Amino acid sequence: MRLKTLDLGGRVAVSLFAVTLLGALSTAELLILHSLGGTMSIEKVKAKYTGSLLVSSMHGSMYEYVTEDESIAIVERWIAAGATETGYGDDVAAVMEEDCTNCHSKTSTMTDAMPSMPLTSYDEVVKLAARGLPGGKLLMQLHVHAFALGTILLVLALLVCAADIAAEWKVLLPVVGFAGLWLDTAGWVLGAFGEWAAWFIVGGGGFLAAAIAAMSIVILLDCWMRVPVIGRVPG
Numbered sequence: 415m416r417l418k419t420l421d422l423g424g425r426v427a428v429s430l431f432a433v434t435l436l437g438a439l440s441t442a443e444l445l446i447l448h449s450l451g452g453t454m455s456i457e458k459v460k461a462k463y464t465g466s467l468l469v470s471s472m473h474g475s476m477y478e479y480v481t482e483d484e485s486i487a488i489v490e491r492w493i494a495a496g497a498t499e500t501g502y503g504d505d506v507a508a509v510m511e512e513d514c515t516n517c518h519s520k521t522s523t524m525t526d527a528m529p530s531m532p533l534t535s536y537d538e539v540v541k542l543a544a545r546g547l548p549g550g551k552l553l554m555q556l557h558v559h560a561f562a563l564g565t566i567l568l569v570l571a572l573l574v575c576a577a578d579i580a581a582e583w584k585v586l587l588p589v590v591g592f593a594g595l596w597l598d599t600a601g602w603v604l605g606a607f608g609e610w611a612a613w614f615i616v617g618g619g620g621f622l623a624a625a626i627a628a629m630s631i632v633i634l635l636d637c638w639m640r641v642p643v644i645g646r647v648p649g
């Protein structure tokens with residue numbers, strides 16, 4: 415099958431798929447920015463994926479609820495000192511009480527409540543103090559990414575193979591996409607072991623996004639015209 419020989423309906427559908435993916439990429443970008451608190455930097459990626467979620471949320475998406483920066487410093491010192499129950503009772507409980515438990519409690523009645531992640535006791539808070547993404551969240555993100563992005567990459571790869579472009583690109587683009595996906599997700603798992611894992615995430619995520627964007631653009635163009643630079647008439 416070649417994209418160019420599809421009926422008008424087929425080419426419209428492939429084009430809409432490509433445009434939808436480009437839209438989804440921009441949305442993913444915005445979501446990542448939101449979770450990092452508005453701007454992207456390697457420091458923030460390190461904090462989010464290789465530091466503790468508790469601290470990174472206070473620097474990032476939960477920063478607006480932090481009454482003073484000293485509260486973050488208190489939590490950071492507590493974690494650095496081993497996140498003990500005694501230390502929790504001394505300082506950290508008060509910070510949680512003041513800034514967080516309004517929403518983060520099982521009985522919160524706030525509109526923006528987060529009852530599924532209560533921060534009202536040592537046991538609840540210490541779970542978010544550990545390095546790297548907490549287990550449940552990690553598994554959740556891993557399986558969503560593996561299933562959803564694996565499927566999207568396969569569909570894109572098949573469509574790219576049906577495009578009139580040079581053969582080596584039909585291998586290169588999918589391989590870069592899958593390599594990016596694997597690197598990115600490996601980075602999340604390795605985040606618990608050191609800050610260097612942040613480079614896996616940024617590099618892998620970059621390759622993945624670039625491959626999805628490139629493949630979407632290739633199939634979109636190929637439906638309607640000759641793809642510039644890498645386009646070939648099959649012969």
Ligand code: HEC
Pocket residue numbers: 449467468471472475476479480510513514515516517518524526527528531542
């Ligand atoms: C006004 C309500 C509200 C307050 C106050 C609040 N949170 Fe949240 N928090 C939420 C909601 C809603 C979510 C889930 C949606 C989101 O991530 O924005 C959330 C998510 C989180 C997450 C998960 C973030 C992630 O990336 O998965 C953490 C950790 C967190 N909050 C910690 C805190 C801490 C620590 C404080 C106190 C400094 C705090 N929150 C104050 C409502 C609140």
